Amino acid sequence: MKIPRLLDGRLKFRHLVLVDALSRQGSVVGAAAELHITQPAATRSLHELEEILGVTLYERGPRGVTATVFGEAFTEHARAVLAQLSQAGRHVVELADADRGTVIVGTHLAGSNVLLPRAIAEIKKERPYLTVVVREASPEALLLDLEAGRIDFVVGRLTVPSDERIVRRKLYDESVELVVRAAHPLAGRAPVELADLADYPWILPGAETALRREIEEFFARHGMRLPMNRVETTSFLTVRQLLLETDVVAALPSLIVQDDPRLVRLAVPLDPISHSVGLTLSAARALGPSAQELIRSLEAIAAHMSPQNVSPQEVSPQGADGDASP
Helix, strand or coil, X not given: CCCCCCCCCCCCHHHHHHHHHHHHHCCHHHHHHHHCCCHHHHHHHHHHHHHHHCCCCEEEECXXXXXXXXXXXXXXXXXXXXXXXXXXXXXXXXXXXXXXXXXXXXXXXXXXXXXXXXHHHHHHHHCCCCEEEEEECCHHHHHHHHHCCCCCXXXXXXXXXXXXXXXXXXXXXXXXXXXXXXXXXXXXXXCCCHHHHCCCCEEECXXXXXXXXXXXXXXXXXXXXXXXXXXXXXXXXXXHHXXXXXXXXXXXXXXXXXXXXXXXXXXXXXXXCEEEEEEEEECCCCCCHHHHHHXXXXXXXXXXXXXXXXXXXXXXXXXXXXCCCC
């Protein structure tokens, strides 16, 4: 087939925005609602784009649309273009007013309660008018936002090596602990067997996370099934409130509960469950000055958080544990 002429004026930015929304929403109705356009307008734009490219981008079905191999490939490029344009606009603003600017950082449970707040507090001392936008979501959702340029980088758990699209930089290592409230019947007991916890309610991370799979393997190694009475969430506010008000047991990164005397660790070793916390960045996109300043602040804070005083470094293929989330 002939190479499509994408610079002849027919391709519009609305086409790129549409395929990004379609791939995330999985339906024309959902994409149209997100973009605040009518369904017929979204369908018409999709037909225009497929005519320009000369291929079918999505398979239509009763429950929505599924990207074809062409759709997946074009969506990746569309997101890269949108990300570069978003970054370009913000970069120009920062150059015009060096004391201001905006940095948008994604985060999930690991690193969200100690590392990121301390780094933000530090950078705001020097640049009080810098706007820091923090977006909390699942690792999968944050990766999509990163690829599309909706966020500058992600702070959180690292479970895969860098590749041609994504760079992962380790900041420090952290253990995972079983945590309960200080008034829990098992608080202060040693030793505590895993079987002792079977009848208590649990909080587990979502099924899509690497930590959840590691916890499932931990239970399997001990010949036990996952607790039936459980809540699944990665929202720290929800986790903390349930811990404080009930006898729930939660598996959490150790720094999450380090400075809260109302929460205690149980003497149940979760070896070998631990993780590296760090940065997930786009390999193809240069960061603006504000994002670079926040990263420097994160690196400085992280240098004093690990018992080993881990220096920032890129995660190599040999040093990763092989999972798809940031």
